[in-house]
Amino acid sequence: MQLTVERLQQIELFIKEHQHARVTELSEHFGVSEPTIRRDLQKLEAMGRIQREHGGAIALTQATPEPPxxxxxxxxxxxxxxxxxxxxxxxxxxxxxxxxxxxxxxxxxxxxxxxxxxxxxxxxxxxxxxxxxxxxxxxxxxxxxxxxxxxxxxxxxxxxxxxxxxxxxxxxxxxxxxxxxxxxxxxxxxxxxxxxxxxxxxxxxxxxxxxxxxxxxxxxxxxxxxxxxxxxxxxxxxxxxxxxxxxxxxxxxx
Missing domain, CATH: 3.40.50.1360 (Rossmann fold)
Known part of the structure; x- marks a missing residue:
């Protein structure tokens, strides 16, 4: 479980840094299967951390504090x-x-x-x-x-x-x-x-x-x-x- 949580955090960070990532790219980078990456992306999307798209995911930007x-x-x-x-x-x-x-x-x-x-x-x-x-x-x-x-x-x-x-x-x-x-x-x-x-x-x-x-x-x-x-x-x-x-x-x- 700890490994899964750490991987989710690292995947989220990778997507935020690159703004976009494909499933194949994440699979190679983290050394896990593509089905595992897809499940990870599904979890991250459910948590509101990223937005999935065909073949991968994109970063979901948090709105900055709004000035007056x-x-x-x-x-x-x-x-x-x-x-x-x-x-x-x-x-x-x-x-x-x-x-x-x-x-x-x-x-x-x-x-x-x-x-x-x-x-x-x-x-x-x-x-x-x-x-x-x-x-x-x-x-x-x-x-x-x-x-x-x-x-x-x-x-x-x-x-x-x-x-x-x-x-x-x-x-x-x-x-x-x-x-x-x-x-x-x-x-x-x-x-x-x-x-x-x-x-x-x-x-x-x-x-x-x-x-x-x-x-x-x-x-x-x-x-x-x-x-x-x-x-x-x-x-x-x-x-x-x-x-x-x-x-x-x-x-x-x-």
Missing amino acids: IIHRITESKEEKGRIGEATAHLINDGETIFLGSGTTTQEVARFLDHKKNLTVVTNALNIANQLVSNPDINLIITGGIVRHSEFSMIGHIVEQTLKELRADKVIVSMRAISIKEGLTNADPLETMTDRVIIQFAREVILVADHTKFDKAATGFVASITAVHKIVTDDQTPAHIVQQLRDMNIDVILA
């Missing part, structure tokens, strides 16, 4: 702007939408100026501030415990408010996205609130630039199949886009 929203506004600014504009085209006059917190969702809010009779529910103070002066938008702010670093409101009050409302679309961003690990976030209380938000509407639209993919954070929100559409930028790896489309998720490249 005020420091992220300029990150991938051009890509987020394109994502925001493309997402706004998916929103129709007269709809009720939920717009979650984050810098990418704030870009969506910037492109809602010409919508008519739109109802926007949000738990984000920056988005509320963006929309409050628009008379064509019926703005509903959930209330809740303010998470100062994110300008967002989380916790029981948000969750209770959403139980009293209905929306056509939920538009959210996420700390980390992985086909295997799903949608994940770092803050435990925010993760619980996100679980309620994801179930708030018939259609879930995820907005995320390419830096969010193939990563995992500690708090599980939902599987990737909870999402109906993903709006991302054209730097998102083609194999990830194809995998998502193979799962009947509509991927829009902005």
Whole structure:
């Protein structure tokens, strides 16, 4: 058993160092059979340590601690702007939408100026501030415990408010996205609130630039199949886009 545990640790380290490894390569390197390596990879994937692919495995990157929203506004600014504009085209006059917190969702809010009779529910103070002066938008702010670093409101009050409302679309961003690990976030209380938000509407639209993919954070929100559409930028790896489309998720490249 000890040998098996040590081998698993060494295989994980090898994959992290090389970012990718084939079964034949691992078999030769560690001096064990290919069926043994496949079983080891299966165990590591179940533990959330790596992501298997045909013939081998790739490293699953842990999402780094997220800096406060005020420091992220300029990150991938051009890509987020394109994502925001493309997402706004998916929103129709007269709809009720939920717009979650984050810098990418704030870009969506910037492109809602010409919508008519739109109802926007949000738990984000920056988005509320963006929309409050628009008379064509019926703005509903959930209330809740303010998470100062994110300008967002989380916790029981948000969750209770959403139980009293209905929306056509939920538009959210996420700390980390992985086909295997799903949608994940770092803050435990925010993760619980996100679980309620994801179930708030018939259609879930995820907005995320390419830096969010193939990563995992500690708090599980939902599987990737909870999402109906993903709006991302054209730097998102083609194999990830194809995998998502193979799962009947509509991927829009902005």
